[in-house]
Amino acid sequence: MGGEEITFMILPLTLSQYLIKELISHPEREDLISIMSDLATIGKIISNDTNRAGLVKILGCAGKINVQEEEVQKLDEFCNEVCKNYLRQTGHFAAMASEEEAGVVDMGEFGEEAKYVIAFDPLDGSSNIDVNVSVGTIFSIHRRLPQFERTDERQFLQSGRSQALAGYILYGSSTVLVFSWGHNVHEFTLDQGLGEFLLSREKITMPKECKIYSVNEGNFNKFQPQDRQFIVYLKDDKKCTSRYIGSLVADFHRNLIKGGIFLYPATKKKNTDAFEGKLRLNFEAKPMAYLVEHAGGLAIDGQTNILDTEPASLHQRVPLFIGDKEVVNEYLKNYKT
Secondary structure (H helix, E strand, C coil): CCCCCCCCCCCCCEHHHHHHHHHHHCHHHHHHHHHHHHHHHHHHHHHHHHHCCCCCCCCCEEEEECCCCCEEEHHHHHHHHHHHHHHHHHCCEEEEEECCCCCCEECHHHHCCCCEEEEEEEEECHHHHHHCCCEEEEEEEEECCCCCCCCCHHHHCCCHHHEEEEEEEEECCCEEEEEECCCCCEEEEEECCCCEEEEEECCCCCCCCCCEEECCHHHHHHECHHHHHHHHHHHHHCCCEECCCCCHHHHHHHHHHHCEEEEECCEECCCCCCEECCEEHHHHHHHHHHHHHHCCCEEECCCCEHHHCCCCCCCCEECEEEECHHHHHHHHHHCCC
């Protein structure tokens, strides 16, 4: 009795399968592979709760000001506590630093023998969550420096090139995990039904053509003259399209996939002639620079490669120009002061 041939859908590689393959090929990465699995779990927890934020009453302001002198969102607090409490119990980290915390967070007895430290922004772009705009978690991992105490701030004042692992989790129309441990950049997308991250893009390389520029043009008159000229160049000479969400993770991810540049130049401080950067070197610029360089792009602070910059303090801020390598180099050649 004849019948139709049965076809089976072949699922993409799961994150768990990928990590097992990595462990077989690179047994020296055992700790980092375990850390990557832990970060994926955090992504699932936060993804679930950001999707239900309006229902479980964790939207809106918490009525506090953080170390960045910004109004704390309830969801910021929630995600910060999720990250701290979960990562503390893994035993992988000697100390952690959060954009929401003034100082280094001690891991207590869990971190006594740990080999790594982690800096993270628990929820980048959190002010957008009330209006259902994409947000994300950013992470940067360094090896612990044995010459310093575990909670010494100098554990986190390492250059971006010494990162052992960096990435982000983007919570949008789908939840995606993007990371690199120094060899290629990969993207995994969360299948909510399976509860598993599936490989969706492997060995990401930025497109050669710069199609998009992302900048808050509401600050145009606060930028330095050379930065205003560069934006005009992007519009008029490069014919780039303007796309700006106001969430670094979302803007960066779009440009990584479609080709473009994100820039947050230094802005003029109120009632002074000084200009200062906005984005945090440890929590935002360094991990994103690590990813973009391994995808064929470039990140600078307007003068220097972000990965070559050694932080002067835990919460140091910097300007950021990140994305298409050719266009960033054009800035260095013709527009930097």
